[in-house]
Amino acid sequence: xxxHGNDMTKHRIIYDTDPGIDDAIALVFQARHxxxxxxxxxxxxxxxxxxxxTANARYLASRFAPHVPVARGAAAPLRRPPPEPIAHxxxxxxxxxxxxxxxxxKQEDRRAAHRFIVDTVRANPxxxxxxxxxxxxxxxxxxxxxxxxxxxVREVVVMGGAFGIHGVLGNATPAAEANMHGDPDAAxxxxxxxxxxxxxxxxxxxxxxxxxxxxxxxxxCAGDAGRFVWDMSRFYEGFHADxxxxxxxxxxxxxxxxxxxxxxxxxTRRGPVRVLTDGIAAGLTIQKPDSMHTHAPDWDAxxxxxxxxxxxxxxxxxxxxNTLRN
Ligand code: BDR
Ligand code: CA
Numbered sequence: 001x002x003x004h005g006n007d008m009t010k011h012r013i014i015y016d017t018d019p020g021i022d023d024a025i026a027l028v029f030q031a032r033h034x035x036x037x038x039x040x041x042x043x044x045x046x047x048x049x050x051x052x053x054t055a056n057a058r059y060l061a062s063r064f065a066p067h068v069p070v071a072r073g074a075a076a077p078l079r080r081p082p083p084e085p086i087a088h089x090x091x092x093x094x095x096x097x098x099x100x101x102x103x104x105x106k107q108e109d110r111r112a113a114h115r116f117i118v119d120t121v122r123a124n125p126x127x128x129x130x131x132x133x134x135x136x137x138x139x140x141x142x143x144x145x146x147x148x149x150x151x152x153v154r155e156v157v158v159m160g161g162a163f164g165i166h167g168v169l170g171n172a173t174p175a176a177e178a179n180m181h182g183d184p185d186a187a188x189x190x191x192x193x194x195x196x197x198x199x200x201x202x203x204x205x206x207x208x209x210x211x212x213x214x215x216x217x218x219x220x221c222a223g224d225a226g227r228f229v230w231d232m233s234r235f236y237e238g239f240h241a242d243x244x245x246x247x248x249x250x251x252x253x254x255x256x257x258x259x260x261x262x263x264x265x266x267x268t269r270r271g272p273v274r275v276l277t278d279g280i281a282a283g284l285t286i287q288k289p290d291s292m293h294t295h296a297p298d299w300d301a302x303x304x305x306x307x308x309x310x311x312x313x314x315x316x317x318x319x320x321x322n323t324l325r326n
Contacts, residue, residue, distance in 0.1 A: 011129050011260050012037045012154075014117055016073070017253070018046025018134030018182075019056040021090045021236040025210075026133060026253035028225045031064040032323050035261050038068045039128065040120055042113035045082055046134040046182050048094035050075040053134075056095050058106040064225070070106055073113030074137035077183035089239050096235035114141035118149050125152045129260060132190070133159040133253035135182030140189040150195040159256035160187065161273070161285030162202035165309050169284060170202070176283025177202055180275055184283045188275040197305040199273065200256040201285065204266060204311040208255055211248035212237065214317060222324035229324070251316070258316045259308065265319070267310030272302040 013036055017023045030036045041061055043054040054072045061070050076082040091097040109116055117138060121128050130153055132139055139156070142149055160179035162169050172181035180187045191197055210233070219230035236249045251258075259266055271289040276282055287307050288299035 010035055010037050012039050012124065012127050013129045013131050013260065014040040014042060014120060016042045016044060016113070016117075016130060016132040016134060016138050017057065018044050018048070018053045019060060020047035020053065020094055020134070020253070021096050021232045022249070022251065022253045023047070023133055024056070024060055024095055024232060025229055025251070026257040027060050028064055028229060029254055029257050029320055029323055032225060032326070033261060038065050039124075040116055041065070041068055041070045042073050042116060042138050043070065044073040044113065044134040044138050045075050046179065047086070047090045049082065049085055052094050054108065055104075056093070058108065059095070059100060059104050062104045062106040063102050066106070069109045069116070071109040071111055071113045071116035074135075074141060077135060077137055078140060078185045080183075083182065089236070091235045096232035098231045098234075113138040114145055117142040118146045121149045121152050122146075127154055129154050130156045131256060131260060132156065133179070133256055135179050136160070136186040136190040137183045140183070140186035143189060143193050150193040153195045155196040155198065156190065157256050157260050158190070158197065158199045159205065159253045160201055161199055161275070161307075163285060163287055163307050163309065165203040166206065168202050168206060172283065173280075175281035177285070180285055181283035184275050184277045187283070187285075188277055191273045191275060191305055192302045194303055197303075198259060198263070198268065198308070199285070199305055200259050200266070200308045204308040205250050205252040205255045207311050208251040208313040208316050209245065209248045210251050210317065210320075214248065214321070218321060218324060222321070225324050251320070254320060255311070255316065258319055262316070262319055265312045265315045266308045268306040269309045270304045270306055272299040273305045273307065274299060274302070
């Protein structure tokens with residue numbers, strides 16, 4: 001007998017996030033998708049400092065996911081100081097500087113994020129999906145605290161990295177995507193652990209653009225959530241325009257959330273992934289595809305990851321619109 005909460009067709013997700021406008025967009029999707037049960041939100045530094053991203057996680061949970069606990073995560077990468085704040089991408093408050101509606105009644109969980117992850121995975125063996133869309137510090141700390149959790153996680157889905165499929169290797173630097181750049185050591189640990197990892201990087205997120213017309217139709221036809229996505233994305237659109245994207249925003253973090261429920265919309269490549277941890281290319285992700293038979297000991301000893309190399313972007317965008325409209 002399976003109760004509702006144990007239904008394996010449901011994806012029970014801990015959302016590890018640094019909100020962030022696109023993080024908030026992905027949260028709204030998860031809160032509305034019938035095959036997703038959010039079991040926790042864990043914050044991490046990244047798009048802003050940890051106080052800001054945790055406050056945003058509490059705000060988002062209060063408004064869209066009222067029964068979901070929020071646990072505060074890492075304030076800094078494993079072995080570097082916290083990064084300088086960046087306000088030009090997501091705004092000073094990291095949610096596009098919009099007027100906030102409603103009460104923030106969500107308190108923080110008493111546990112640190114990595115402890116929350118360990119406890120929740122241990123209490124639900126084989127059931128929890130970790131959807132990680134910020135620097136991977138909390139995941140690395142969870143593995144350090146309890147290496148046995150890796151075998152008990154259902155799967156890990158990450159937004160991060162870039163494999164150069166369309167010639168792009170990074171956005172934070174020419175060689176590193178922002179989440180990898182945020183904590184390259186943590187990313188290399190997370191991709192080397194014995195759990196099932198899938199990675200949606202810039203190779204697919206740059207293909208999936210929410211245009212202004214798409215966002216406007218959400219505003220007009222997708223109720224409160226649609227208006228929220230429109231309002232927040234005004235600031236993000238300005239950043240994209242400055243960055244050479246003339247119409248709309250990249251669906252970075254949402255792409256990883258879409259992968260959890262609709263992986264048939266993505267093409268993937270299997271093989272171990274390393275992350276460079278030092279030098280000017282720190283944060284660069286490099287996969288050794290399984291089709292390559294050359295001896296490469298720095299990769300060969302590690303588990304395969306699925307790296308997304310293609311996407312049916314129209315279908316991924318339809319999935320978002322249909323989920324919010326329902
Ligand atoms: C990633 O970096 C962050 O700014 C976004 O929220 C996303 O997770 C894109 O490179
Ligand atoms: Ca993010």
